Amino acid sequence: MSTALPRRGIPDATVARLPDYLRVLTAMSARGIPSTSSEQLAAAVGVRSAKVRKDLSHLGNHGVRGVGYDVANLSMKIAAELGQAREWPVVIVGMGNLGRALAAYGGLASRGLRVIGLFDHDDAIAGQRVAGLPIRPMADLDSVARDADVIGVIATPGPSAKEAADALVAAGVTSILNFAPGSLAVPDEVELRKVDLATELQILAVHKQQRYAEVSRDVPLAGVAP
Amino acid sequence: MSTALPRRGIPDATVARLPDYLRVLTAMSARGIPSTSSEQLAAAVGVRSAKVRKDLSHLGNHGVRGVGYDVANLSMKIAAELGQAREWPVVIVGMGNLGRALAAYGGLASRGLRVIGLFDHDDAIAGQRVAGLPIRPMADLDSVARDADVIGVIATPGPSAKEAADALVAAGVTSILNFAPGSLAVPDEVELRKVDLATELQILAVHKQQRYAEVSRDVPLAGVAP
DNA sequence: TAGATTGTTAATCGATTAACAATC
DNA sequence: TAGATTGTTAATCGATTAACAATC
Incomplete structure (x- = not known):
């Protein structure tokens, strides 16, 4: 039981983002907003709209071209995919x-x-x-x-x-x-x-350090007085 | 200040693993082990040895072909890279x-x-x-x-x-x-x-769900009695 | 020289992104 | 029909991996 694993796999990277979409959709639903677009979802979650469409396409095609996504319907699909059908x-x-x-x-x-x-x-x-x-x-x-x-x-x-x-x-x-x-x-x-x-704190620290390293290399003549 | 960012970037994925290597090296050091190999490090951390060598190569070439890595020296290099020169x-x-x-x-x-x-x-x-x-x-x-x-x-x-x-x-x-x-x-x-x-719990849950889905699709004749 | 192990190359894989044809 | 927005394609990017020449 292995070799060609049956095409069920939604990428982990997508799975990790689905709860973000669901949270935004739930908030929209609470405010009575009936439909949305990949642009709106992208803005709310902080990613590109192309990524939203790609992510959602893994769930099947639940959007309508020229119109957008139905908030209630999409919420249900994501919840189902996340296994929230059961606890x-x-x-x-x-x-x-x-x-x-x-x-x-x-x-x-x-x-x-x-x-x-x-x-x-x-x-x-x-x-x-x-x-x-x-x-x-x-x-x-x-x-x-x-x-x-x-x-x-x-x-x-x-x-x-x-x-x-x-x-x-x-x-x-x-x-x-x-x-x-x-x-x-x-x-x-x-x-x-x-x-x-x-781990993530460590990555922030390393980036901080690299920012310093860049400054001192890019502007080698800045603070010269010995 | 942008376009061609200066070749200082160690990949984040590597940075995330460096503390794991450092932890293993510190334990080796405490046990008086003077040198090690990419195979040993890989086994201790749970990755492939090729990945260890690739990761360490980003820090410069601190190993010796045919011999391995000096535990004390490599520990210092990693600590330095992680910004532990300062707090x-x-x-x-x-x-x-x-x-x-x-x-x-x-x-x-x-x-x-x-x-x-x-x-x-x-x-x-x-x-x-x-x-x-x-x-x-x-x-x-x-x-x-x-x-x-x-x-x-x-x-x-x-x-x-x-x-x-x-x-x-x-x-x-x-x-x-x-x-x-x-x-x-x-x-x-x-x-x-x-x-x-x-997020990671969610991913585990989705994988669990997919395992069930696979079983029920792969063995559709298993539990047939209605 | 023979054996060991690195550092690097090239292939592969998965994720991101821009662009656009398809479609409402 | 004109305008909007999806779903998909293809290019790109970054990370992983196997393989091996370089080197001790």
């Missing part, structure tokens, strides 16, 4: 600051992601409530995750991430998002993605 | 769960990013200490950020993000990382990057 259960392992932030993050519910379990390695904090859910001991993970087809989130400090990943895999979880620094090994059938909160 | 001051606006998580995030200090100020819109929590720093009222932002060439981080809820961005821009900040959902408008001279914590 995806999420468990979070690691209830430090980051885990708590994620548990309370408003952006999840609006995208069909429902947090159903919070876990921490430290049994002493078990029972505390975060965003309405109790923190549970790791021993409970299997019973919550097994057969529920959950998405697992690792929000532990770096050193505990391996333990968290092993526990998730052992409980049958096949989709894991890792916020902890460092790389993790998981079986092939498990999809593991990683988010490093510092 | 970059960071201010965080929005001290909810996410802001607190970022303030305490260990990954920052190790990359030359130093949090020097925490701010919140709600003056009632001013004075509270998070990770050793006091939360300050927004009114203090200008005095802290002005002329300090800081990187600004927006960790507010979505609706407050615009206000936070305006305050940062008004204080002269030209590099901003936005963790709040929604898009922000900033002047051209300000570099704005965005991280959406839910």
Whole structure:
């Protein structure tokens, strides 16, 4: 089962933008705006209109030439594509600051992601409530995750991430998002993605540095006095 | 000042991986390993060795053919490239769960990013200490950020993000990382990057959905009984 | 010299973009 | 019919990868 993967793949880059379009469409809908255009969507989201049309074309052809897109209809198509037809259960392992932030993050519910379990390695904090859910001991993970087809989130400090990943895999979880620094090994059938909160900051810092480097090279005669 | 930008640009994709290499090299250094190879680095980080060599070649040629890379020397080169020659001051606006998580995030200090100020819109929590720093009222932002060439981080809820961005821009900040959902408008001279914590989860959810879709299309005769 | 490993080339892939024919 | 806007094409760009000549 591989070679020619069936033409179902919407590019990840497009998937990442769909929630932005959906947010704008929802706001339009709330204001009673019945239809829109790729130009308007592009302006609201901050991309080029050609990209909007390309992205939306992956969903099928839901626009009308010369007219635009129906707000309600397009909203539904995007929501469907994002899997919001059903809710995806999420468990979070690691209830430090980051885990708590994620548990309370408003952006999840609006995208069909429902947090159903919070876990921490430290049994002493078990029972505390975060965003309405109790923190549970790791021993409970299997019973919550097994057969529920959950998405697992690792929000532990770096050193505990391996333990968290092993526990998730052992409980049958096949989709894991890792916020902890460092790389993790998981079986092939498990999809593991990683988010490093510092990466984008690092890129900003490097760009800042490059801006300085450019200035000092481009204007070598500027501040000459020794 | 534009057209042919001076050949200083290390690709962002490479910059994003450099901290991973540095982390592995630091661990090797601690264990007294004097040299390594692109194969070893690749295995430790979870990429192909060709990618490692390509990435490192952007830093100049610091390896020795037939031998490998000197751990200490390569560590220094990467640290220098990442701007760790100096420390970059960071201010965080929005001290909810996410802001607190970022303030305490260990990954920052190790990359030359130093949090020097925490701010919140709600003056009632001013004075509270998070990770050793006091939360300050927004009114203090200008005095802290002005002329300090800081990187600004927006960790507010979505609706407050615009206000936070305006305050940062008004204080002269030209590099901003936005963790709040929604898009922000900033002047051209300000570099704005965005991280959406839910995006990667969303991608996992869509992939999960596609896996189901594939199964039901590929094996249409499997569970037939009505 | 034989063995190892880099740095670079060239092929490939995926994403972005401008332009425009198709269509309302 | 004239005007507007989509959906698609083709060019471009950046990143990944395999392969290998260069070099220790």
